[in-house]
Amino acid sequence: DTVLTQSPALAVSPGERVTISCKASESVSTRMHWYQQKPGQQPKLLIYKASNLASGVPARFSGSGSGTDFTLTIDPVEADDTATYFCQQSWNGPLTFGSGTKLEIK
Amino acid sequence: EIQLQESGPGLVKPSQSLSLTCSVTGYTITSGYDWSWIRKFPGNKMEWMGYISYSGSTNYNPSLKSRISITRDTSKNQFFLQLNSVTTEDTATYYCARSPLTIWGQGVMVTVSS
Numbered sequence: 099d100t101v102l103t104q105s106p107a108l109a110v111s112p113g114e115r116v117t118i119s120c121k122a123s124e125s126v127s128t129r130m131h132w133y134q135q136k137p138g139q140q141p142k143l144l145i146y147k148a149s150n151l152a153s154g155v156p157a158r159f160s161g162s163g164s165g166t167d168f169t170l171t172i173d174p175v176e177a178d179d180t181a182t183y184f185c186q187q188s189w190n191g192p193l194t195f196g197s198g199t200k201l202e203i204k
Numbered sequence: 205e206i207q208l209q210e211s212g213p214g215l216v217k218p219s220q221s222l223s224l225t226c227s228v229t230g231y232t233i234t235s236g237y238d239w240s241w242i243r244k245f246p247g248n249k250m251e252w253m254g255y256i257s258y259s260g261s262t263n264y265n266p267s268l269k270s271r272i273s274i275t276r277d278t279s280k281n282q283f284f285l286q287l288n289s290v291t292t293e294d295t296a297t298y299y300c301a302r303s304p305l306t307i308w309g310q311g312v313m314v315t316v317s318s
Contacts, residue, residue, distance in 0.1 A: 099267075131305070140299060140308040152306070184250060186305065192265045193252035193305075 100124055102185050102196035109202040115173040118199045120185035122166045129189035130168045132161055135198075136181045144183075145170060177203050206230040208300050208309035216294075216316050222287040226300030226309060227280070234258050234278050238303035241274060241285045243296040244311070251296075255303055256283050290316045 101123040110116045120130065128148040133141035143152045145161035148168060160171045172179055180203045185196040212224035226239070233239055238255040245251070254264035256274045264272050268287070276283040287294060295316045301308040 133305075140310055141305075142308075143306050146304065146306075182248065186250075188304070192267070195250035195252070198248045198250075 099192055100126060100187050100190045100194050102187060102194055104183075104185060104196040104199045106197070107200045107202065109204055110175050111204045112177055113174045115171065116175050116201065118170040118172075118183050118201070120163075120168045120170070120196050122168070122187060124190060125165045126187040126189035128164050129187055130161075130163065131186045131188065132159075132170045133184045133186065134179075134181045135184065141184060172201075175201075175203060179203060206302065206307050208302065208307060210298060210300050210309045210312040212298075212312055212314070214313060214315060216290055216314060217318055218291055218316055219289055222285070222290050222294060222314055222316070224285040224298055224300075224312060224314070225282055226284070227282050228302075229281070231302075233276060233281055233283060238263075239274075239276070239283045240301045240303045240305065242299045242301055242305070242308075244299070245296045253285070253287075292316050 103121045130148045132145040135141045144155050144159050149161045162169050182198040182200045184198045207229045209227045216222045236258045238257045240255040241253040254274050256262050271288045273286040297311045297313045299308050299311045
């Protein structure tokens with residue numbers, strides 16, 4: 099299975115720019131997707147196919163990358179962005195998810 | 205508006221079967237898409253378990269292939285998860301979702317314990 103590696107946690111101040119990375123153990127082309135999950139809620143799709151903004155998602159969120167290295171950027175960060183962010187690939191074999199990056203807003 | 209809602213027992217004994225229902229409103233599951241089950245373990249790890257397609261074919265995660273079954277009742281617009289021979293390691297929050305994973309249910313927490 100394709101393993102997706104994310105850094106476990108980040109802390110930033112409101113108004114700053116934050117980048118969350120996801121590295122795949124093998125190429126996933128551009129079939130990488132990003133989700134936001136707040137405590138007690140279901141995951142919410144933010145970005146699909148590496149760089150496409152999902153419906154209703156603010157333009158502060160953007161995604162980039164291809165192959166094995168992907169980035170989710172939030173600029174500027176707001177207090178409401180406190181959440182865990184997951185990457186997920188749909189190119190190889192069973193769908194797999196990253197372990198999540200917990201974003202804290204100072 | 206499309207909505208998915210999971211239901212089922214919150215507590216299952218080891219070695220028994222876990223059975224969950226996903227009720228879909230606002231869209232007919234035979235019209236298109238794949239309909240997935242995903243689970244999130246304590247500690248954040250997420251696992252895609254499998255799906256049933258709009259045509260009724262299924263695709264399972266090989267890690268679960270011997271224990272999992274996903275079926276549906278088209279008259280009720282529902283699909284189901286059955287996971288056999290559960291252990292404490294199957295304790296998780298279980299989600300149903302429309303694939304691509306654009307729409308998710310709220311999730312149901314299932315604990316495996318005697």
